[in-house]
Amino acid sequence: MDLLALIELLLPEGTLPEVQSQNGRIEWKEAIGNIKNEDDLFAFISSVLQPYLHTLSLLIGVADVNGHISHWWRKTDGLTLLPLPRKVSEHFMQDNISGVLEMYAPDRRSALQTTLFNSGVREMLMVPLRNHTSSFGFLCILAKHHNTFPKSLQIAVNRYAGLFAAATLKLLLREALPQWLEEEDMNDGDEQELFVHNELLPAKLVSGIALRPAIKQVRQVAPTDATVLLTGETGTGKELFAEAIHLSSLRRHKAFVKINCAALPPQLIESELFGHEKGAFTGAFHRRIGKIEMADGGTLFLDEIGELPLDMQAKLLRVIQEKEIERIGGSDTIPVNVRIIAATNRRLEDEIQLGRFRQDLYYRLYVFPIHLPALRERREDIALLLQHFARNAARKYGKPIRPIAPASVMALVDYHWPGNIREMEHMVERAVIANDTPLITIDVPTGNKALPMEDGAGSPLLTLAETERQTIIRALRYSNGRIRGPQGAADLLDIKPTTLEARMKKLGIVKEHIVR
Ligand SMILES: Nc1ncnc2c1ncn2[C@@H]1O[C@H](COP(=O)(O)OP(=O)(O)OP(=O)(O)O)[C@@H](O)[C@H]1O
Numbered sequence: 001m002d003l004l005a006l007i008e009l010l011l012p013e014g015t016l017p018e019v020q021s022q023n024g025r026i027e028w029k030e031a032i033g034n035i036k037n038e039d040d041l042f043a044f045i046s047s048v049l050q051p052y053l054h055t056l057s058l059l060i061g062v063a064d065v066n067g068h069i070s071h072w073w074r075k076t077d078g079l080t081l082l083p084l085p086r087k088v089s090e091h092f093m094q095d096n097i098s099g100v101l102e103m104y105a106p107d108r109r110s111a112l113q114t115t116l117f118n119s120g121v122r123e124m125l126m127v128p129l130r131n132h133t134s135s136f137g138f139l140c141i142l143a144k145h146h147n148t149f150p151k152s153l154q155i156a157v158n159r160y161a162g163l164f165a166a167a168t169l170k171l172l173l174r175e176a177l178p179q180w181l182e183e184e185d186m187n188d189g190d191e192q193e194l195f196v197h198n199e200l201l202p203a204k205l206v207s208g209i210a211l212r213p214a215i216k217q218v219r220q221v222a223p224t225d226a227t228v229l230l231t232g233e234t235g236t237g238k239e240l241f242a243e244a245i246h247l248s249s250l251r252r253h254k255a256f257v258k259i260n261c262a263a264l265p266p267q268l269i270e271s272e273l274f275g276h277e278k279g280a281f282t283g284a285f286h287r288r289i290g291k292i293e294m295a296d297g298g299t300l301f302l303d304e305i306g307e308l309p310l311d312m313q314a315k316l317l318r319v320i321q322e323k324e325i326e327r328i329g330g331s332d333t334i335p336v337n338v339r340i341i342a343a344t345n346r347r348l349e350d351e352i353q354l355g356r357f358r359q360d361l362y363y364r365l366y367v368f369p370i371h372l373p374a375l376r377e378r379r380e381d382i383a384l385l386l387q388h389f390a391r392n393a394a395r396k397y398g399k400p401i402r403p404i405a406p407a408s409v410m411a412l413v414d415y416h417w418p419g420n421i422r423e424m425e426h427m428v429e430r431a432v433i434a435n436d437t438p439l440i441t442i443d444v445p446t447g448n449k450a451l452p453m454e455d456g457a458g459s460p461l462l463t464l465a466e467t468e469r470q471t472i473i474r475a476l477r478y479s480n481g482r483i484r485g486p487q488g489a490a491d492l493l494d495i496k497p498t499t500l501e502a503r504m505k506k507l508g509i510v511k512e513h514i515v516r
Contacts, residue, residue, distance in 0.1 A: 015162025052153035062137035210378030222248035232372030235422030238343040254298030262304035280329025306346035375417040393432035
């Protein structure tokens with residue numbers, strides 16, 4: 001679970017509105033996503049309240065479980081705040097004061113009010129910061145004069161109180177839970193683009209924008225028992241995705257059994273798949289349970305299915321159709337209930353033409369195909385994945401987490417990655433081990449010159465805005481210009497339709513120009 005999802009759980013439902021930014025309305029998660037320190041927090045609050053009041057002096061207090069203020073954050077515009085008393089404002093927390101407080105004299109009941117009065121504060125607008133069950137702190141807007149706060153400001157402050165609470169919680173949780181701090185900082189605000197999608201997927205599966213359609217397909221197909229055919233070059237993550245489907249399925253508590261059809265000599269494959277009875281052939285001293293039987297109730301992952309010999313293809317077809325097997329040398333048929341996921345880096349259509357793959361088996365497997373793009377087809381994700389693997393390798397080898405040198409990142413974005421993610425993972429790991437400099441440098445492998453981009457236009461590093469533009473355009477083309485609904489562009493990109501429309505407006509994308 002990410003930090004923002006946790007915040008959403010902690011706050012009362014319906015208290016997190018969208019906010020108006022310079023470029024239209026944006027979702028709360030996006031609005032507070034980049035808050036990393038006190039300055040960011042105050043800049044955010046000021047920007048929300050800017051239309052109502054230009055100069056803001058702000059004070060935020062957060063209480064511990066006993067109601068004592070454990071955190072003070074302040075930003076003063078033209079006010080010199082005296083040091084705040086150490087043990088103050090219990091009654092602020094207890095009475096849950098909200099609204100405008102006028103100050104005409106030091107207040108005996110509250111050390112905080114007295115301090116503020118003596119600091120020159122004459123009016124204060126107070127907003128409790130609430131979680132599900134109670135107030136955990138307060139936000140004060142301070143003014144040097146009476147009658148400073150217009151009614152519109154008071155209404156806005158109440159409307160956005162949930163958002164201010166979320167923003168404050170973000171800072172508190174970052175301090176309390178440093179692992180998030182590290183994750184967020186490494187990605188420098190881009191964390192939203194590189195994410196683990198849900199707890200049921202393998203934790204190591206990360207995805208940038210380009211993998212989102214495949215992840216979406218995983219979510220769609222996982223709960224069914226449909227056969228899945230994963231296609232993609234070597235190292236694109238087919239096995240990881242097979243595991244993801246299994247872990248997101250109802251079979252997740254049963255076995256996930258893998259068989260690599262390319263790794264076994266043909267004479268062993270049958271016994272590996274179907275098992276054998278004792279004495280079935282010379283050397284069969286014991287009964288052996290085959291992989292299909294082992295996967296009963298769970299998932300059978302047939303990697304490199306294109307390498308399966310033709311006679312085995314016929315036997316596999318029978319298993320899929322009849323849902324039963326016979327061990328070699330056995331006379332009984334054994335019912336099996338397995339979900340089949342197959343993977344290949346060959347074009348099975350070509351293999352059929354060449355007479356190396358059975359067409360009937362192909363149709364049995366081609367129920368729900370998922371294609372994993374090669375890394376060079378998803379260059380927009382390369383920089384983020386590099387940082388991800390650098391962080392992982394640093395943890396694995398007990399090294400400090402360091403960024404990769406921008407020049408290396410630029411060169412690697414242009415590289416053609418024949419070994420895809422597997423190649424990247426190993427390359428980064430080697431560099432992390434070998435480098436002790438503040439920035440990790442990685443050389444593009446020699447003898448592998450960067451290939452031009454698919455469109456032949458060279459391979460410049462794209463700006464984030466341009467990357468976003470191209471991704472939105474791709475999604476619109478894919479959805480035939482449809483923004484809303486299942487398989488609409490917003491759905492594919494996993495964002496709200498209103499957010500997509502706002503981004504299209506900002507980036508000057510007109511869907512009629514894209515889809516004709
Ligand atoms: N999206 C991803 N996020 C994180 N790691 C990934 C991702 N995709 C692949 N990897 C890592 O890259 C390596 C290769 O992945 P995997 O074995 O799943 O690829 P493959 O397509 O099955 O390769 P092959 O066709 O050679 O069997 C693994 O270590 C895997 O953990």
